[in-house]
Amino acid sequence: MEMEHIRNTFLDLVQISSHSLHEGAVAAYCRARLEQLGFVVEEDDAGRQLGGETGNLIATLPGDPSKPCMMLAAHMDTVIPGEHVRPSVDEQGVVWSDGTTVLGADDKAGVTAILTAAAEMVNNHLPHGPLQVVFTIGEEIGLQGAKHLDRSKLKAEFGLSLDSGGALGTLVIAGPAQVKWEAIFTGKAAHAGVAPERGVSAIKMAAGGVARMPHGRVDAETTVNVGSFVGDGPTNIVPDRAQLVGEARSRSNEKLERVLADIEKAFEEAAHAAGGTVAFQATRMYDGFRFADGDPLRQRVEAALQKLGFTPAPVEGGGGSDANIYTSFGVPTMNIGIGYEDIHSVHEHIRLADIKSAAEVAVAFCTQD
Numbered sequence: 574m575e576m577e578h579i580r581n582t583f584l585d586l587v588q589i590s591s592h593s594l595h596e597g598a599v600a601a602y603c604r605a606r607l608e609q610l611g612f613v614v615e616e617d618d619a620g621r622q623l624g625g626e627t628g629n630l631i632a633t634l635p636g637d638p639s640k641p642c643m644m645l646a647a648h649m650d651t652v653i654p655g656e657h658v659r660p661s662v663d664e665q666g667v668v669w670s671d672g673t674t675v676l677g678a679d680d681k682a683g684v685t686a687i688l689t690a691a692a693e694m695v696n697n698h699l700p701h702g703p704l705q706v707v708f709t710i711g712e713e714i715g716l717q718g719a720k721h722l723d724r725s726k727l728k729a730e731f732g733l734s735l736d737s738g739g740a741l742g743t744l745v746i747a748g749p750a751q752v753k754w755e756a757i758f759t760g761k762a763a764h765a766g767v768a769p770e771r772g773v774s775a776i777k778m779a780a781g782g783v784a785r786m787p788h789g790r791v792d793a794e795t796t797v798n799v800g801s802f803v804g805d806g807p808t809n810i811v812p813d814r815a816q817l818v819g820e821a822r823s824r825s826n827e828k829l830e831r832v833l834a835d836i837e838k839a840f841e842e843a844a845h846a847a848g849g850t851v852a853f854q855a856t857r858m859y860d861g862f863r864f865a866d867g868d869p870l871r872q873r874v875e876a877a878l879q880k881l882g883f884t885p886a887p888v889e890g891g892g893g894s895d896a897n898i899y900t901s902f903g904v905p906t907m908n909i910g911i912g913y914e915d916i917h918s919v920h921e922h923i924r925l926a927d928i929k930s931a932a933e934v935a936v937a938f939c940t941q942d
Contacts, residue, residue: 583681583925586681587678591651593625600627600649606688612634613632614631615630615726617629617723619710629721631723631727632706634706636702643731644706647709648711650710651677656674658677669922674919675919676923685932716858716895718895719898732899736894737911738911741912746888746907747862749891749893752821753858754820756851758782758844762811772811772813773849776815779804785839798820798821803815819836823861840853873941874938881937
């Protein structure tokens with residue numbers, strides 16, 4: 574693998590603006606590169622469903638049918654501010670933006686590593702089974718591209734997602750399920766100056782619910798957060814409506830159900846105490862996963878890391894990624910660290926050497942027996 578090739582590909586990609594649902598130009602770049610290597614590239618209907626410029630790309634390359642089909646996955650979108658990125662490479666081979674935008678290493682470093690790995694396997698005629706590359710849209714807005722992926726096009730038995738921070742060797746062996754919840758508190762309106770005692774403040778009610786509910790890190794596997802508290806209205810009226818929106822995550826389904834019940838109970842107690850009512854609803858956004866020591870995917874990823882001299886460092890994550898969705902679709906997929914740091918900030922950076930190492934791990938993953 575030539576470092577100059579990796580450098581040029583990565584710098585090309587980060588300079589193509591691709592906020593979520595505006596990934597059309599990056600998708601065209603990736604399609605051209607993959608088709609040059611002999612992949613058959615399909616675009617699914619996710620872009621139309623989500624109102625984006627392009628759908629997800631699913632690229633397939635034939636291989637030895639006696640070997641299992643493997644998937645390499647990354648996402649094409651970046652967070653804001655990610656337009657007009659002006660990258661520079663310092664003397665240590667670390668790539669930065671100019672400080673006014675994110676760099677986009679999350680996850681264009683993963684895209685670069687996959688394009689590099691695919692070229693390495695094709696150009697050097699390395700033995701591999703059937704291979705799929707999946708580049709999604711809308712990952713940064715709730716894994717929307719993966720959720721709308723045409724799963725009928727997935728033929729892989731196992732997947733490797735190159736979309737996590739942490740040093741090479743990091744592998745995410747467990748991740749939480751996420752539930753988004755909403756609570757609507759209803760009180761009674763009244764004139765705030767003439768007869769406030771006749772009113773029931775929905776804002777006060779909701780505040781009491783927040784005070785009673787579990788919040789933050791509940792335990793080692795479970796977190797809860799309130800993301801929005803809205804009780805908009807004029808100051809001379811006791812507000813009769815307030816809305817709370819939040820989330821709960823846990824790597825244990827039992828704990829997740831328990832904490833959601835505790836949240837709902839806290840809200841109902843606060844509403845009852847104030848003389849109002851509350852309507853609570855929860856929506857599961859994605860499932861969690863766990864890969865045990867003897868899991869064949871985990872063994873394969875660890876073997877690929879060890880072949881390149883990296884010591885596997887398993888971690889249990891607290892966030893979600895496309896790997897959650899692929900795994901729930903029946904394609905067990907593990908996310909690995911590829912070295913980017915300070916993501917979602919204007920200080921984001923990555924070493925070109927780490928992109929090269931990630932590409933080498935991807936090749937080892939796809940070519941081992």
